[in-house]
Amino acid sequence: MSRLSGPAARIATGSAVIAARLRVRVAAWVRRGRRDDLTGWRAALGCWLRTGLLVAIVYAGYRLVRAVPALMWLLSASWLLASWRAGKPAQTPGTGAPVEACAGDPAEAVRRLLWDVMGDADTVHLRTVLRHLQDHGQWEGRTVTDLRRHLAHLGIPHDHRVKVARVPTWGVRRSALGAPSPAPAEETSTAPSTAA
Structure with a gap:
């Protein structure tokens, strides 16, 4: 094992944690678009609108990175820093106790x-x-x-x-x-x- 395997594992763990958090939050946000006072397709219309908004945001982000490639350095550095923080091993006794x-x-x-x-x-x-x-x-x-x-x-x-x-x-x-x-x-x- 090299000296970089520990930090790499921490970043990989943190990336998985952040991705899971984002997935849960985005899914919950889309689900909140559903209306309980309506039925059928009208009830789900809010979910579809929110999904369309997410697609538009992702596409706009893609176009922005294509127009300004240097922005990818900032985004990558931000993701690495957030992954490093999220991948911090638990130091409190009892946090990982079976x-x-x-x-x-x-x-x-x-x-x-x-x-x-x-x-x-x-x-x-x-x-x-x-x-x-x-x-x-x-x-x-x-x-x-x-x-x-x-x-x-x-x-x-x-x-x-x-x-x-x-x-x-x-x-x-x-x-x-x-x-x-x-x-x-x-x-x-x-x-x-x-x-x-």
């Missing part, structure tokens, strides 16, 4: 975390849960897709049509979690490390 390493029942700990993040609401988006985990120094560089896989592994139901503030995307419903069990007195209720 499910088997978690103390107690990991599924119950994750349910407790979901109830805490949900608060008084009946639903919560997974991006909100992920942001909560990252605010607590965990799941850095991870995506909603990683969180979905983890919930599926634990058998926790989640759905791509969960609405919060009339915006449907991946989330969890309180009714799907069941009734919360009483937390032991010595445990804190947030414990985000159990969702790693």
Whole structure:
């Protein structure tokens, strides 16, 4: 292995993370164009318009780079820097811990975390849960897709049509979690490390 294999792996990992984030955000943005008050093709018209706008933006970017090739250096440098940052290995203990390493029942700990993040609401988006985990120094560089896989592994139901503030995307419903069990007195209720 050469000295450059570590940095190259970090950039490749970061590129994959950024690409996944972009894909999820763009898909969610296009999906938000769907109207619930209409049916048939009229309901999906907003999605088609947003898709057309994306195609126009990509084409305009292509034409701009063709007209000013030096712009590609700036774009490449920006992508490399963002990939380097996104590919940073997790340094916080517990961020990459396997499910088997978690103390107690990991599924119950994750349910407790979901109830805490949900608060008084009946639903919560997974991006909100992920942001909560990252605010607590965990799941850095991870995506909603990683969180979905983890919930599926634990058998926790989640759905791509969960609405919060009339915006449907991946989330969890309180009714799907069941009734919360009483937390032991010595445990804190947030414990985000159990969702790693």
